[in-house]
Amino acid sequence: MVAVVVAVVAVAVAKVLRALSLNKTYALPSGNVTALQNFSYDFKAAKVTAIVGPSGSGKSTLLNLLAGLDSPSTGTIYLNETNLGQLSEAARAELRLKHFGFVFQSFNLLNILTAWQNVAFPMGLAGETLQKRKAHAEALLKRFGLGERLHHLPYKLSGGERQRVALARALANNPDVIFADEPTGNLDSKSGSIVLDALFEVAAEGRTVIIVTHNLELAKRAHELIFLSDGKLTNAPTNLSELALT
Amino acid sequence: MIWSLAFSALSRRPIRTFLTALGIAVAVGSMVIFLSLGEGLRKAFASQIGSIGPDLQVSFGDFDASASFTMLPELPAYYLTELRQKSSEFGIKRATPLLSHFRAGLSPSNSFVFQGLPPEENLADLFSGFKLNEGRSLSIEDETSEVALIGAQVAKRSQLTLGRQLRLNGDYSFEIVGIVSSSEGIVDNSIIVPLKSLQAALGITDKLSFITLDLDEPSRAAETAKKLKAAYPDLGFQTRADVLGVLEQGVKVTDVVRLGISTIALIVGAIAVANTMMMSVFERTREFGVVRAIGARPRFLFGLVLGEALLLSFVGAVAGVILGRLGMIAVNAISINLIGLEVAALTLRLVIFAVAVAFLMGLVSGLVPAFRAARISIATAMARE
Numbered sequence: 157m158v159a160v161v162v163a164v165v166a167v168a169v170a171k172v173l174r175a176l177s178l179n180k181t182y183a184l185p186s187g188n189v190t191a192l193q194n195f196s197y198d199f200k201a202a203k204v205t206a207i208v209g210p211s212g213s214g215k216s217t218l219l220n221l222l223a224g225l226d227s228p229s230t231g232t233i234y235l236n237e238t239n240l241g242q243l244s245e246a247a248r249a250e251l252r253l254k255h256f257g258f259v260f261q262s263f264n265l266l267n268i269l270t271a272w273q274n275v276a277f278p279m280g281l282a283g284e285t286l287q288k289r290k291a292h293a294e295a296l297l298k299r300f301g302l303g304e305r306l307h308h309l310p311y312k313l314s315g316g317e318r319q320r321v322a323l324a325r326a327l328a329n330n331p332d333v334i335f336a337d338e339p340t341g342n343l344d345s346k347s348g349s350i351v352l353d354a355l356f357e358v359a360a361e362g363r364t365v366i367i368v369t370h371n372l373e374l375a376k377r378a379h380e381l382i383f384l385s386d387g388k389l390t391n392a393p394t395n396l397s398e399l400a401l402t
Numbered sequence: 403m404i405w406s407l408a409f410s411a412l413s414r415r416p417i418r419t420f421l422t423a424l425g426i427a428v429a430v431g432s433m434v435i436f437l438s439l440g441e442g443l444r445k446a447f448a449s450q451i452g453s454i455g456p457d458l459q460v461s462f463g464d465f466d467a468s469a470s471f472t473m474l475p476e477l478p479a480y481y482l483t484e485l486r487q488k489s490s491e492f493g494i495k496r497a498t499p500l501l502s503h504f505r506a507g508l509s510p511s512n513s514f515v516f517q518g519l520p521p522e523e524n525l526a527d528l529f530s531g532f533k534l535n536e537g538r539s540l541s542i543e544d545e546t547s548e549v550a551l552i553g554a555q556v557a558k559r560s561q562l563t564l565g566r567q568l569r570l571n572g573d574y575s576f577e578i579v580g581i582v583s584s585s586e587g588i589v590d591n592s593i594i595v596p597l598k599s600l601q602a603a604l605g606i607t608d609k610l611s612f613i614t615l616d617l618d619e620p621s622r623a624a625e626t627a628k629k630l631k632a633a634y635p636d637l638g639f640q641t642r643a644d645v646l647g648v649l650e651q652g653v654k655v656t657d658v659v660r661l662g663i664s665t666i667a668l669i670v671g672a673i674a675v676a677n678t679m680m681m682s683v684f685e686r687t688r689e690f691g692v693v694r695a696i697g698a699r700p701r702f703l704f705g706l707v708l709g710e711a712l713l714l715s716f717v718g719a720v721a722g723v724i725l726g727r728l729g730m731i732a733v734n735a736i737s738i739n740l741i742g743l744e745v746a747a748l749t750l751r752l753v754i755f756a757v758a759v760a761f762l763m764g765l766v767s768g769l770v771p772a773f774r775a776a777r778i779s780i781a782t783a784m785a786r787e
């Protein structure tokens with residue numbers, strides 16, 4: 157049943173995300189901090205890629221660079237042929253709007269908007285009509301089992317429900333890449349695995365799903381694994397459970 | 403979408419929004435009251451002088467509105483005889499001498515404007531809608547007697563009744579013999595006494611304040627004034643428009659002062675809006691970071707914050723106009739009582755001006771916070787707790 161749904165909404169030809177020699181240095185009064193060093197990687201469509209590593213190893217920094225939320229000190233990021241670094245701020249926003257989706261650890265829903273309005277928000281930015289926005293937002297929320305929660309404000313939803321609203325919002329403009337920074341970090345294990353299942357389902361549609369995580373179960377289950385240590389891409393230990401993930 | 407978001411953002415903090423809007427309302431309201439004073443004066447001048455004043459007013463030298471009340475009469479009386487003799491040459495229907503004397507008192511109810519007129523004049527010719535409410539009118543027999551007609555407003559304001567004595571100075575008092583009014587209200591605020599007795603009381607015999615002329619062809623007043631000026635270069639001849647123009651100049655001077663005071667109020671209001679918006683941008687940094695991450699352009703946040711400032715200013719402006727209107731009712735109640743005039747008037751152009759000023763205020767005070775919102779760094783904003 158799930159497979160049929162997946163086939164229907166699959167992304168036609170997903171765009172490919174590539175990172176080339178990324179470096180990120182933060183200038184602090186106490187001196188420079190190198191958060192990421194010489195990172196290169198080709199992300200695979202239709203796969204879940206997990207980024208793991210100890211705290212402070214540069215996972216969030218990497219995700220921000222890949223998503224065009226911050227600029228690398230040197231290096232380039234491509235979405236197909238588009239070099240993110242050469243786009244204007246407005247064009248990069250447009251690219252995020254149309255091709256990227258985001259899920260954050262702390263949900264980050266707009267608290268003045270109801271569930272369906274949150275999901276419809278990116279479609280509004282893209283200029284969709286109210287009718288289309290409403291219909292599509294409702295369909296997405298129903299898909300994630302939130303058909304009864306359409307008109308709830310975020311504070312009336314549980315953590316797991318909020319994260320599913322956030323996932324629906326991330327999918328609103330049918331993106332190529334989904335970025336998730338510790339999406340289960342604030343959830344109990346049951347809600348967490350519902351959200352993870354949904355993320356795998358989304359990857360199966362042909363999208364690139366990139367998840368920063370401390371979750372061992374997820375690291376094992378992911379199709380691809382990136383292990384960061386002190387801002388560098390290193391080989392993951394053969395026994396994953398030895399990872400000092402926290 | 404931006405407007406409904408801006409609205410939701412403002413209603414999320416109802417008390418802060420209310421207080422800021424109240425600040426703007428007070429600023430706009432006080433501006434409306436201050437500026438309405440000028441509008442009221444203009445209206446009063448236009449209706450009283452524009453419609454019922456004489457076709458031409460003759461002064462000694464050029465006419466100056468402020469001097470006419472305070473200065474001693476300077477116009478030699480023989481010009482009246484002169485003008486009457488030449489009346490057919492210049493198309494003058496009637497020439498009336500007028501002597502004005504302002505008796506200042508400690509309070510407005512003790513201050514009077516005495517108008518000396520020949521008692522044989524038919525007052526209905528001079529003042530449209532002239533009406534004798536009580537007592538009797540003046541006649542030729544009153545030429546040298548100390549009697550007075552007082553306007554209905556004066557009577558009410560100073561609580562004067564028939565038979566009472568009205569003191570002009572230590573030696574002279576006038577007995578009230580009639581109470582009068584006119585449709586345009588100008589008589590209501592005057593005290594009309596026989597010209598000769600007023601001259602005697604003031605110790606002058608051969609001087610007048612003005613001569614008023616009614617013309618055979620009122621539409622040619624400006625032309626006639628020119629001809630008269632050529633014949634009598636020492637005199638000034640003012641049409642109704644000239645008199646209004648001089649008064650308008652006087653109101654204009656006060657415009658500057660009133661606008662200045664209003665501007666200070668508006669600047670204070672604008673700072674309040676800017677402060678509120680700055681605070682709200684600061685508090686929502688994280689949320690704005692999220693909105694930008696999702697794909698909003700910098701322009702979107704710029705528009706959102708500016709929209710909130712404009713909305714706030716607009717609501718404040720509407721409340722301010724209402725507040726100003728209530729203030730004007732109070733001001734007019736007082737001014738009617740004191741000087742018999744509604745000094746404040748709310749005109750359409752004033753309402754439009756107030757709303758436009760508030761719009762500008764929202765625009766100016768919203769700009770800096772809007773730039774701030776548009777230029778946040780997404781990654782830093784989202785890292786904030």
Ligand SMILES: Nc1ncnc2c1ncn2[C@@H]1O[C@H](COP(=O)(O)OP(=O)(O)O)[C@@H](O)[C@H]1O
Nearest residue numbers: 182189190191210211212213214215216217218
């Ligand atoms: N905005 C910033 N300014 C300065 N240093 C930063 C900033 N963001 C991250 N860092 C530093 O960069 C390193 C990597 O941080 P981060 O990417 O958040 O790691 P992780 O997500 O793996 O915990 C850390 O040493 C952190 O202190």
Ligand SMILES: [Mg+2]
Nearest residue numbers: 212215216217
């Ligand atoms: Mg992190």
